[in-house]
Amino acid sequence: MNIGEFARLGGVTTRMLRHYDALGLLVPAHVDPHTARRSYDLAQLPTLHRLLALKGLGIRLDELGPLLSEGVDPAELHGMLRLREAELERQVRQQRHTLDRVKARLRLIEQEPPMPVETKHVEPITLAALSADAPDASRQQTGAVVQSLFEQVIDQMETGGADRTTPIARYQPSAEAPTVHVIAGYALAGNEIPGLHDHVLPAAEVAAVVHRGPMNTISSAYQELAQWAESTGRTPTTLTWREYYLEAAGDDQSDWIVEVQLEL
The missing domain is CATH 1.10.1660.10 (Multidrug-efflux Transporter Regulator; Chain: A; Domain 2)
Structure with missing residues (x-):
């Protein structure tokens, strides 16, 4: 031909x-x-x-x-394709995380008191994570639990040589009040990681505020979201929160950037 x-x-x-x-x-x-x-x-x-x-x-x-x-042969090509697919998915996650960080920086540049509240839709995401219950919803109790969970998750991921991007924690009131169910982990990349569980965070409409600074001052972001929800008549019957850690590396938390999200 x-x-x-x-x-x-x-x-x-x-x-x-x-x-x-x-x-x-x-x-x-x-x-x-x-x-x-x-x-x-x-x-x-x-x-x-x-x-x-x-x-x-x-x-x-x-x-x-x-x-x-x-x-x-086709089988070898298929294996190579799967490896390439995993690599491209890793790059997409990293670029998505970078884009979220840039957007958060822009919001910090533009913000004036009070903190600007953004409403948006977040897609479902699967985390390689661990979970535990905190005795109550106070920052003292939930903070200790989430820190312990992330330390365990990081140990398991380092042992398995897994890539870590998109750290997220979710706080959901449990049926046995006043305890709070805490999930902490990273976006799952590829296969399951031994010692960790796959937790699917559902798609949701959220109200979000970007907090910059140490975690012991993050309560101001929670207060702003709660006041905004009440003033707009959108306060859920149960408050389920997420913390999306955009920049949270190192012991010096003065430049940490965390997006606090309230599920609506």
Whole structure:
């Protein structure tokens, strides 16, 4: 078949086929010596598919020759694709977290007392996490529980060599008042992590305030959200909170940035 027909079947452009020919990656089955027109065989489609799959995995064109000549079976390609998929998902999570941090910084720059409250929709997220109950909803009790949980989660993730992005804690009143159920963990990347549980935080409409500074002053953000919810008539019957730690590295908490979210 001519180059145009082969390009249509392969879902590529004729320009790409000429480029692959010039690199010696996919040479036409026949080239007319008089017109220089390229012709391809249908049997060359599997080679084109492998070439495009390997290229999609991020392998440079100048590295593809040996892989194509040695042959890559579908099972091996599938394994390589899964690895690439996991890497891309990790990059997306990191970029999402970076974008959230930038947005939080902008809100801090723009904010004037009182703290600005933002309402938004948050998508469901699966955490590699641990959970425990705090005796009551006070910062003294819940703070101690969430710190202990994060320490255990980090130990398990470091042991498993897991990537850590998007740290979140959720505080939900339990049926046995006044105890509060606390979940703390990181966005799950790939397979389950031994010693940790998969916790799915549901999609929700939230009201959010960005807090900058040490955790012992974060109560001002909670107060602002509670007052806003009451003033707008949107106070839930039970207050379920989330803390999204945008910048929370190191022992010096003076520059920590945490978004406090109230589920509506």
